[in-house]
Amino acid sequence: MAAGTGQVHERGDAFVEVRELRKVFDGITAVDGVSFTIQRGEIFGLLGPNGAGKTTTIRMMATTLPVTSGDVIVAGHSVHDDPAAVRRHIGVCPQELALYPELSALDNLMFFGLMGGLTRAEARSRAMENLELVGLADRARHRVAKFSGGMKRRVNLAIALMSRPELLFLDEPTVGVDPQSRNHIFTTIEGLRDGGMTVLYTTHYMEEADRLCDRVAIMDAGRIVALDTPHNLKARLGDPEKVTLEDVFLHLTGRRLRDEG
Amino acid sequence: MGHEDTRGDMRECGAVATGGRAVPARGGVGVRPLVVAGKELKTYLLDVQALFFSLALPLLLVGLMVAAFGGQDEFHATAYVVNLDRGEVGADLVARLDAAPGIEVELLDEGTAARRLDRSQILCAIVIPPGFSDDVKAGRPPELIIRRRGTGGREGQIVVSYALGLTREVAGEHLVAGRVTEVLAGMGRPAARETVDARVAALFAEARAEPPVEVVEEAVGARAEPVAIYLPGLVSMFALFSLTLVSVGIVEERKKGTLERLMTTRLTRGELLTGMWLGSIGRGLLQILFLLGVAWPIFRIFTPASFARVVAFSALVVVSAAGIGLVIAALARTAEQANWIAVFFTMVMTTLGGSFFDVSGARGVLGVASRLTYNFWANDGLRRLIARGETLASPAVLTDMAVLAGIAVVSWAVAAAFFRVRADER
Numbered sequence: 299m300a301a302g303t304g305q306v307h308e309r310g311d312a313f314v315e316v317r318e319l320r321k322v323f324d325g326i327t328a329v330d331g332v333s334f335t336i337q338r339g340e341i342f343g344l345l346g347p348n349g350a351g352k353t354t355t356i357r358m359m360a361t362t363l364p365v366t367s368g369d370v371i372v373a374g375h376s377v378h379d380d381p382a383a384v385r386r387h388i389g390v391c392p393q394e395l396a397l398y399p400e401l402s403a404l405d406n407l408m409f410f411g412l413m414g415g416l417t418r419a420e421a422r423s424r425a426m427e428n429l430e431l432v433g434l435a436d437r438a439r440h441r442v443a444k445f446s447g448g449m450k451r452r453v454n455l456a457i458a459l460m461s462r463p464e465l466l467f468l469d470e471p472t473v474g475v476d477p478q479s480r481n482h483i484f485t486t487i488e489g490l491r492d493g494g495m496t497v498l499y500t501t502h503y504m505e506e507a508d509r510l511c512d513r514v515a516i517m518d519a520g521r522i523v524a525l526d527t528p529h530n531l532k533a534r535l536g537d538p539e540k541v542t543l544e545d546v547f548l549h550l551t552g553r554r555l556r557d558e559g
Numbered sequence: 560m561g562h563e564d565t566r567g568d569m570r571e572c573g574a575v576a577t578g579g580r581a582v583p584a585r586g587g588v589g590v591r592p593l594v595v596a597g598k599e600l601k602t603y604l605l606d607v608q609a610l611f612f613s614l615a616l617p618l619l620l621v622g623l624m625v626a627a628f629g630g631q632d633e634f635h636a637t638a639y640v641v642n643l644d645r646g647e648v649g650a651d652l653v654a655r656l657d658a659a660p661g662i663e664v665e666l667l668d669e670g671t672a673a674r675r676l677d678r679s680q681i682l683c684a685i686v687i688p689p690g691f692s693d694d695v696k697a698g699r700p701p702e703l704i705i706r707r708r709g710t711g712g713r714e715g716q717i718v719v720s721y722a723l724g725l726t727r728e729v730a731g732e733h734l735v736a737g738r739v740t741e742v743l744a745g746m747g748r749p750a751a752r753e754t755v756d757a758r759v760a761a762l763f764a765e766a767r768a769e770p771p772v773e774v775v776e777e778a779v780g781a782r783a784e785p786v787a788i789y790l791p792g793l794v795s796m797f798a799l800f801s802l803t804l805v806s807v808g809i810v811e812e813r814k815k816g817t818l819e820r821l822m823t824t825r826l827t828r829g830e831l832l833t834g835m836w837l838g839s840i841g842r843g844l845l846q847i848l849f850l851l852g853v854a855w856p857i858f859r860i861f862t863p864a865s866f867a868r869v870v871a872f873s874a875l876v877v878v879s880a881a882g883i884g885l886v887i888a889a890l891a892r893t894a895e896q897a898n899w900i901a902v903f904f905t906m907v908m909t910t911l912g913g914s915f916f917d918v919s920g921a922r923g924v925l926g927v928a929s930r931l932t933y934n935f936w937a938n939d940g941l942r943r944l945i946a947r948g949e950t951l952a953s954p955a956v957l958t959d960m961a962v963l964a965g966i967a968v969v970s971w972a973v974a975a976a977f978f979r980v981r982a983d984e985r
Contacts (some may be wrong), residue, residue, distance in 0.1 A: 390823040394816035413824040
């Protein structure tokens with residue numbers, strides 16, 4: 299496995315293949331020739347300081363942001379050539395709480411399910427299953443506006459699962475939630491992976507990545523600076539039992555403060 | 560909780576929600592915009608605060624119209640009366656005049672009346688001369704003196720006409736009482752004049768209370784009342800204001816990320832835009848129906864047929880305004896921008912478009928500028944339907960409808976061209 303500042307190109311049972319992905323905004327390069335693959339059933343962590351290009355990468359992979367150059371292949375479909383086909387395989391849990399607070403949890407899930415191509419009966423049944431999964435079945439008919447931050451995060455996640463995606467994008471899904479909700483989200487994600495779902499996960503919490511991710515890519519300034527299993531990344535700095543992923547992260551990206559720009 | 564433990568715990572859950580095959584293509588293209596529109600309407604109806612204000616505003620507008628125009632469609636005038644008669648017949652005439660619909664009596668002394676007439680403070684005064692009662696009771700033609708400045712004014716002329724009619728009525732009743740007294744005496748059954756007067760007066764009062772003629776009022780078409788002139792302006796202004804403010808909500812949704820998230824589903828950009836457009840239209844229609852529905856019983860300016868015509872035309876007004884709202888949502892980058900554009904746009908369009916004054920006959924710069932506004936065509940059509948009683952088949956109304964439909968189509972095209980689902984989209 300290649301690492302360091304070089305790009306990692308892998309082959310095999312890759313469900314996702316990111317090829318020399320690049321995004322330029324008004325002359326500023328946000329993502330600079332990123333390439334990696336994600337295996338089917340893998341939880342792949344994408345880490346990096348603010349402004350590293352993680353969210354931009356996810357948005358291009360999720361077809362909501364056009365690529366400047368390069369391509370992403372999901373289940374054999376190109377985001378550039380056939381974004382509609384890609385969308386049939388993905389679910390996105392964005393960093394923002396992208397839901398409708400005025401509606402109930404059930405209505406939120408059903409709405410996104412219907413938009414994903416489910417029938418009304420399927421959407422209702424799947425919404426209830428998903429709410430059960432995230433521990434909110436008893437609040438199904440409650441308005442999301444009345445929910446705590448952690449509950450909203452779980453609704454946000456449950457929406458992403460409505461289409462039973464093969465590839466799930468989780469963009470900082472545990473921001474601002476209490477330890478109980480965070481733990482519930484972890485167990486949910488692990489259960490999804492065990493069920494065969496492929497997950498791309500971004501977070502600023504290194505212990506989360508260490509616990510959840512099979513492999514981790516660390517991005518900085520739009521490029522991948524390291525890609526390996528958490529254990530191997532830690533082993534680069536010393537004893538993996540003593541070194542933390544945060545040590546690796548700071549070692550690779552530096553201690554300089556980063557501001558989003 | 561350890562890593563292995565959690566995996567074990569979730570194996571059961573994993574069976575519930577796992578990745579697998581892609582969702583098969585289902586759900587018609589035509590259905591998804593309707594689902595989006597339904598969600599928009601549901602969100603609107605569940606937001607109690609927004610619902611209250613959006614429905615309270617029409618009520619407030621109707622209330623203002625009632626305060627401004629209430630009763631002005633009925634005749635109202637003051638009768639300035641100088642009663643120099645000391646008798647009961649003169650007093651009876653004053654009482655009857657005061658009881659006449661739309662007339663209020665103000666009693667003046669002779670000097671005051673002369674002075675106010677001299678200063679043009681009043682244009683007409685009715686003088687009941689001394690001996691008026693005696694003349695009436697004696698069966699002599701009574702005299703009524705009308706002092707007027709110029710023609711006495713239109714109201715004065717009407718009041719005088721009323722007064723003359725009531726004088727004839729009073730004199731006639733006393734004449735009848737006199738004749739009845741004479742007849743009874745001729746029949747050898749003499750009766751006291753006071754008794755006959757009282758009985759005859761009672762019979763006439765009964766006849767006045769229950770007149771033998773029943774008057775049925777029917778509103779035909781429309782009535783050119785102030786409310787019929789101003790209601791169209793309020794409808795178009797309200798539709799525009801309300802629906803352009805919808806743009807604020809759309810911009811906030813964009814900022815929140817729900818629009819971008821929807822773009823990761825099967826929903827296309829065109830379907831999203833159409834759905835939001837339909838949702839706005841539904842919301843606008845609800846509000847306009849409420850406004851017109853409240854106005855109908857209060858102002859009584861509609862027949863069922865004219866109400867249906869106005870509702871049908873208003874639907875097109877709403878469609879057009881919803882398109883403009885989408886354009887604002889497409890162009891504004893922040894909710895604040897959308898808010899200010901909506902307010903500014905509404906004020907300019909409302910003023911130039913003749914919501915407060917009729918600009919249909921305006922020429923020159925104002926004439927051209929007014930025709931460039933959505934409100935002009937909306938107001939023109941609604942005024943023709945409400946105030947002039949025209950139908951949807953009227954050529955002028957058809958022209959208005961064609962222009963509004965054109966605005967809707969162009970707005971939709973502009974919105975589709977510039978609409979962004981992400982706040983940072985170029």
